[in-house]
Amino acid sequence: MSDDAPIIWVVDDDPAVRDSVGFLVASLGYAYETCTSAREFLERLDDARPCCVVLDVRLPGLSGLELQGELLRRGSTVGIVFVSGHGDIPKAVRAVRLGAFDFLEKPFDDQILLDRVGEALEASREAIAERRRRGLLERRLAALTEREREVLARVVAGKTSKAIALELDISAKTVENHRANLMAKAGVNSVAQLIAWASDPTDI
Amino acid sequence: MFGIVVALFAVAAHAADAPRLLRIGVLAYRGSEDAERTFETTVAQLARALPHYRVEMIAGSAAFLTTQIARDEIDFVVTNPGHYLELAIDYSATAIATVQDMDGTSASEAVGATILAPTNLGEIQSIADLKGRRIAAVAPEAFGFRAAWLEFLDRGVDPFKDARPLFVGFPVDGVVDAVRAGRADAGIVRSCLLEKLIAEGKVKPEEFRVVGRRPSGTLNCQVSTRLYPGWPFVKVAQTSPAMARQVADALLAMQPSSGDIVWSAPESYHRVQDLYRALKVGPYAPFTRLGILDFLWEYRWWGIAASMAALWWLVHVTRVAHLLRRRTAELQAAHEKARLEAERMEHTVRLSLMGEMASSLAHEINQPLAAILSYARGCERRLDAGIDPDGVREGVRRIALQAERAGSMVKRMRDFVRKTPSRQLPIDPAVIVADALALFEPTAAARGVTVEADLTGPLPIVRADRLQIEEVLLNLLQNALEAAAGRPDPEIVLSARVVDHAVLIAVTDNGPGVPPEARDSLFDAFFTTKPEGLGLGLSLSRTIAEAHGGRLDPDFDTPGATTFRFRLPLIEEEDHV
Numbered sequence: 001m002s003d004d005a006p007i008i009w010v011v012d013d014d015p016a017v018r019d020s021v022g023f024l025v026a027s028l029g030y031a032y033e034t035c036t037s038a039r040e041f042l043e044r045l046d047d048a049r050p051c052c053v054v055l056d057v058r059l060p061g062l063s064g065l066e067l068q069g070e071l072l073r074r075g076s077t078v079g080i081v082f083v084s085g086h087g088d089i090p091k092a093v094r095a096v097r098l099g100a101f102d103f104l105e106k107p108f109d110d111q112i113l114l115d116r117v118g119e120a121l122e123a124s125r126e127a128i129a130e131r132r133r134r135g136l137l138e139r140r141l142a143a144l145t146e147r148e149r150e151v152l153a154r155v156v157a158g159k160t161s162k163a164i165a166l167e168l169d170i171s172a173k174t175v176e177n178h179r180a181n182l183m184a185k186a187g188v189n190s191v192a193q194l195i196a197w198a199s200d201p202t203d204i
Numbered sequence: 205m206f207g208i209v210v211a212l213f214a215v216a217a218h219a220a221d222a223p224r225l226l227r228i229g230v231l232a233y234r235g236s237e238d239a240e241r242t243f244e245t246t247v248a249q250l251a252r253a254l255p256h257y258r259v260e261m262i263a264g265s266a267a268f269l270t271t272q273i274a275r276d277e278i279d280f281v282v283t284n285p286g287h288y289l290e291l292a293i294d295y296s297a298t299a300i301a302t303v304q305d306m307d308g309t310s311a312s313e314a315v316g317a318t319i320l321a322p323t324n325l326g327e328i329q330s331i332a333d334l335k336g337r338r339i340a341a342v343a344p345e346a347f348g349f350r351a352a353w354l355e356f357l358d359r360g361v362d363p364f365k366d367a368r369p370l371f372v373g374f375p376v377d378g379v380v381d382a383v384r385a386g387r388a389d390a391g392i393v394r395s396c397l398l399e400k401l402i403a404e405g406k407v408k409p410e411e412f413r414v415v416g417r418r419p420s421g422t423l424n425c426q427v428s429t430r431l432y433p434g435w436p437f438v439k440v441a442q443t444s445p446a447m448a449r450q451v452a453d454a455l456l457a458m459q460p461s462s463g464d465i466v467w468s469a470p471e472s473y474h475r476v477q478d479l480y481r482a483l484k485v486g487p488y489a490p491f492t493r494l495g496i497l498d499f500l501w502e503y504r505w506w507g508i509a510a511s512m513a514a515l516w517w518l519v520h521v522t523r524v525a526h527l528l529r530r531r532t533a534e535l536q537a538a539h540e541k542a543r544l545e546a547e548r549m550e551h552t553v554r555l556s557l558m559g560e561m562a563s564s565l566a567h568e569i570n571q572p573l574a575a576i577l578s579y580a581r582g583c584e585r586r587l588d589a590g591i592d593p594d595g596v597r598e599g600v601r602r603i604a605l606q607a608e609r610a611g612s613m614v615k616r617m618r619d620f621v622r623k624t625p626s627r628q629l630p631i632d633p634a635v636i637v638a639d640a641l642a643l644f645e646p647t648a649a650a651r652g653v654t655v656e657a658d659l660t661g662p663l664p665i666v667r668a669d670r671l672q673i674e675e676v677l678l679n680l681l682q683n684a685l686e687a688a689a690g691r692p693d694p695e696i697v698l699s700a701r702v703v704d705h706a707v708l709i710a711v712t713d714n715g716p717g718v719p720p721e722a723r724d725s726l727f728d729a730f731f732t733t734k735p736e737g738l739g740l741g742l743s744l745s746r747t748i749a750e751a752h753g754g755r756l757d758p759d760f761d762t763p764g765a766t767t768f769r770f771r772l773p774l775i776e777e778e779d780h781v
Binding site for chain 1: 563567570571572573574575576577578579581582583585586589591592595598599602605606609649650652654
């Protein structure tokens with residue numbers, strides 16, 4: 001599926017650096033896109049696809065580190081590999097602490113870059129999957145009534161119908177009705193399947 | 205030369221009106237005292253006869269008297285006939301009276317010379333016997349000697365070649381002393397001196413014999429020569445005719461008393477003239493001697509002065525030439541030293557600029573290197589995987605491009621810091637601007653400062669030292685960067701355009717501006733506002749601008765902008781060849 005094919009962004013103000021990094025990642029069959037500035041990248045980024053960015057620290061306008069801050073604020077899942085012409089340790093430490101995969105000094109070792117790009121893409125894929133799972137769960141839970149969500153939470157916690165009825169100050173019969181409705185909405189036949197439906201959508 | 209002045213005031217000299225000076229020079233052939241004694245009566249009588257004059261007597265040698273006449277220090281001279289002859293020719297002297305003895309001697313035959321020999325030298329009888337002898341006389345130009353000289357010549361004796369003359373100088377008594385002491389075998393003295401010395405008791409009558417005695421006529425003395433007129437009283441050219449007439453009248457009117465001399469009308473001195481002509485002396489000296497030597501002697505002071513002046517001039521000219529050479533050499537050395545100093549300073553500033561930009565420039569070279577590495581690895585992976593041969597070819601091509609890019613950057617840097625002698629050549633200013641921007645932009649980028657190049661249209665060729673102009677531009681850009689960096693939206697604008705027969709390059713920044721107290725010192729050497737600045741940049745930049753016939757001026761007038769304008773004059777029409 002083309003939408004799931006990973007894409008590698010290269011953001012650098014030096015056209016030769018941009019082009020050469022693209023040339024390198026293309027040798028592994030990756031698709032890549034280049035941007036001259038952080039602003040352009042923010043406009044064009046589609047992080048629904050697995051992606052990572054090879055980002056120059058020093059950029060005209062918004063700098064690489066500022067871009068990292070902005071992506072975090074937006075909850076973006078794009079993995080960042082910094083490259084820099086200057087070994088600036090404080091910047092590197094800060095960048096990695098905020099989740100960057102690495103901080104490479106130009107000229108960099110191609111293998112390390114490609115390894116980090118691979119790791120970043122993997123993390124991106126996971127983040128996308130996690131996001132999807134959460135989305136699905138949220139959608140499923142959204143279809144339930146308030147009382148059904150309360151019953152479901154206690155079923156997942158392994159409580160008996162009697163205990164739930166006592167806890168919610170309703171009759172056991174009513175609890176059983178809610179369970180039946182939940183099984184029907186989830187389209188499952190067993191309690192075990194209902195628990196899985198409510199916690200891990202990938203397992204279905 | 206010696207002279208003694210005796211002023212004799214006449215009795216009537218106490219007249220109310222200031223007496224005029226009447227100066228009489230007297231030849232002192234026996235010393236000044238004798239001369240005064242001989243003529244004191246004459247002078248005293250003159251003073252009495254001419255009360256409106258203050259009469260002075262000046263005694264001295266013939267040469268001294270001649271000098272005094274030349275200086276117009278003497279109105280009248282009493283001298284010997286020979287000296288008179290010379291004065292007559294050189295100073296238009298005229299005898300106004302001739303001396304005459306009281307004893308009846310003829311005034312026309314009053315003076316001659318006597319040749320003395322010691323009585324004990326019996327072998328000297330005649331003038332011919334004086335050959336090979338030492339003969340004492342006063343001087344070669346003394347009248348007595350010359351009178352004797354003619355008698356010698358008559359007897360075939362040349363006193364200079366055949367005898368050995370010994371000139372003892374004045375007074376004439378020295379001649380007698382020389383003969384007496386045996387330093388000479390004979391002596392020539394004025395006529396009547398011998399008789400006078402005997403009368404004075406200074407010489408014993410038997411001590412000397414007169415050689416070559418001749419008849420003495422009315423003269424009551426023994427003489428060895430012809431006789432010549434007595435001493436004349438002479439007026440010279442500058443003597444006023446009125447004074448001369450008054451003196452002549454007074455002299456002739458004098459009443460003789462016993463033992464005194466009296467004055468008669470001037471005698472003819474043609475025999476003296478004959479004597480001098482025969483001897484070829486005085487005015488009749490051969491031209492070579494008279495013409496050159498006498499001329500030189502007469503004008504010796506002028507000659508000496510002229511020689512001194514010429515010598516001084518020569519020394520002066522030599523000294524000036526020497527000084528000029530030395531100064532020129534010193535100036536050239538100083539000039540060369542200043543030039544080297546300026547070059548060294550330029551180089552220092554260039555190195556300093558390069559130092560400030562070094563980190564950015566290193567980054568700028570690092571970029572193509574990083575690109576090259578990535579391309580190379582990309583190619584390697586494609587080759588290993590046996591895929592994308594077109595991609596490999598393209599990768600290799602881009603590697604070459606990036607290597608060229610790095611190489612040109614290194615060359616630009618190396619050119620900028622290279623020590624090269626200053627050379628102004630015709631060049632397109634746009635090329636210099638482009639070079640400066642290429643070196644500067646990485647630094648601006650690193651500091652987050654935008655550089656806008658406002659270059660409208662082609663620029664005309666200027667005559668410039670490429671490196672120096674680049675240095676000026678980089679200085680201005682670097683200063684602008686320091687000012688603008690850290691401000692919101694920092695920006696530098698570099699513009700170049702033609703204005704008033706010059707290329708005007710302006711560098712503007714939107715920094716906080718130069719503080720007013722720093723504006724006056726901005727172009728001073730070693731003035732800096734930067735913690736690590738050399739303080740040479742602007743001072744050197746202005747020097748370079750001026751060396752190109754241009755200017756470098758700041759403009760603080762626009763709020764929020766500081767501009768430095770660098771004017772570079774265009775090449776004049778006649779330079780286009």
